[in-house]
Amino acid sequence: MEKDFEPLKARLRIICDRLDEDEQQYFRPLIDNFKGQTQEFQRIMRDLGKFGEKISDGNKFKTYREVQHLFDDAFRKKS
Secondary structure (H helix, E strand, O other): OHHHHHHHHHHHHHHHHOOOHHHHHHHHHHHHOOOOOHHHHHHHHHHHHHHHHHHOOOOHHHHHHHHHHHHHHHHHHHO
């Protein structure tokens, strides 16, 4: 079940690498400990919003949508 979320976690790790070191120290444990719960995902999305333009080279909303789709795909497999 957790393996279904690996594509999402991989994408979040790429995003995390773009952040400042102190932000990485905060955000990486959220990714590593992510078990697929909706509450966990909502917190991750909220934090992505706080990081703003750092999460992508282009449109941050495209990145939000991509992350949301990865979660939705994995969540459907889980159910």
